[in-house]
Amino acid sequence: MPSEPKVVIVGTGGTIAGRADSATNLAYTAGQLSVADLLEVIPDLANVAQISGQNLFSLNSKDMGPAQWQLLARTISEEASRKDVTGVVVTHGTDTLEEAALFLHLTLSTDKPIVLTGSMRPATALSPDGPANLFHAVQVCASANASGRGVMVVMNGEILPALHVVKRHSIATNAFTSSPARPLGRVYSGRTLFFSDSTKAALAGAFGGALSNDVALPAVDIHYVAAGNSHADLLSRDWTERSGLVIAGFGCGEIPDGLVPEINRLADDGITIVVSSRVADVVVLPETMTLTEGHHIVASRHLNPHKSALLLSLALSAEKDVAATFMRTDADG
Known part of the structure; x- marks a missing residue:
């Protein structure tokens, strides 16, 4: 028994x-x-x-x-x-x-x-x-x-x-x-x-190293786009204490044209940027977003802004490839 x-x-x-x-x-x-x-x-x-x-x-x-x-x-x-x-x-x-x-x-x-x-x-x-x-x-x-x-x-x-x-x-x-x-x-x-046989979702336990010490995770900010927003708070921010940025864009990851050069400049300066969406059910893919995915610009796939920020912080802490990490979130459900 x-x-x-x-x-x-x-x-x-x-x-x-x-x-x-x-x-x-x-x-x-x-x-x-x-x-x-x-x-x-x-x-x-x-x-x-x-x-x-x-x-x-x-x-x-x-x-x-x-x-x-x-x-x-x-x-x-x-x-x-x-x-x-x-x-x-x-x-x-x-x-x-x-x-x-x-x-x-x-x-x-x-x-x-x-x-x-x-x-x-x-x-x-x-x-x-x-x-x-x-x-x-x-x-x-x-x-x-x-x-x-x-x-x-x-x-x-x-x-x-x-x-x-x-x-x-x-x-x-x-x-x-x-x-x-x-x-x-x-x-x-x-x-x-x-509803199905036992299986773990993607990335399970992938960042266990974060538990081995009490060092604070890298700081990641979230910025929401809005119609008519000047984005002055983002453009004037001091990035010396921050490692990453999540953009909550329109729709499938669209960003106003006036903001694109500034985001690209941050990426060129080494700030890793994940593009998510302010929509409830997020779908942001490399081919749907305004920015071009590259080493420092990544599509969030199906993760909302706050979950994207947490995953980005862990990926930066572990010095893992951010684009590959977010791509793996779609590997299993």
């Missing part, structure tokens, strides 16, 4: 651990509850797996970033290395859940399931979504079919790949989806359905 799954829950704060003054108040304070507090309202989890938990942070995820994710990744790696641990669930705020999932995907190499979840409503809401999301995340993590799939996000009954997860709504409980790849599966209480 197989042994009971053992799942470790690492808490970082977020809305799922948030409290409001009343059940109908939209304003709340994130990161107020511990993992133990979250588990108190889900007693049936004991029927899914043996649970242990730790509180790593108690933060609103707007205050999370690479420094926190480096520590989070090292903590997950340590827990996953234990022979008796089936997998790790991370509770995280949804403001930066996309970037957190991508960072963990890019830096962790374990075949054990790593599942992130959160909520769009605080724990004190009339109908909080956190308990169901956490229950489903543990259920997915404990599934015999979850191994070897890389980092996943479980929200609103869907199992989403970290490389392609995106937040599409500011407040709705179905805020998260997967683009351009489809969800990995769906989860219902008592049943976990994966």
Whole structure:
């Protein structure tokens, strides 16, 4: 008879651990509850797996970033290395859940399931979504079919790949989806359905070196184009402390003609530039963007601006070929 799954829950704060003054108040304070507090309202989890938990942070995820994710990744790696641990669930705020999932995907190499979840409503809401999301995340993590799939996000009954997860709504409980790849599966209480055989998405664990030290990742800025924008803030910026730039362009990566010479000048000066799009479902290919792809100018493919900035920073830190790195994001979904 197989042994009971053992799942470790690492808490970082977020809305799922948030409290409001009343059940109908939209304003709340994130990161107020511990993992133990979250588990108190889900007693049936004991029927899914043996649970242990730790509180790593108690933060609103707007205050999370690479420094926190480096520590989070090292903590997950340590827990996953234990022979008796089936997998790790991370509770995280949804403001930066996309970037957190991508960072963990890019830096962790374990075949054990790593599942992130959160909520769009605080724990004190009339109908909080956190308990169901956490229950489903543990259920997915404990599934015999979850191994070897890389980092996943479980929200609103869907199992989403970290490389392609995106937040599409500011407040709705179905805020998260997967683009351009489809969800990995769906989860219902008592049943976990994966749509395909186990396979890791591209670049899984490719930047594990970022966990070997606490050196800050190279600074990368994001600049959004807008009709009639003078771009004065971009043109007057001091680039001595920055290594890269992501342009959130129009459509498929178009940039106003007046800005093109300045962007090319930055590239000539050694600033690596990734062109993404301000459109929700990003498609920027070398043949669709205004600029010409080259050593210091790269199309983001399907990554949005903030995920592009994180991947660019990691690629620069590891001194990897940026164009080849972004090309690999389309190798698998």
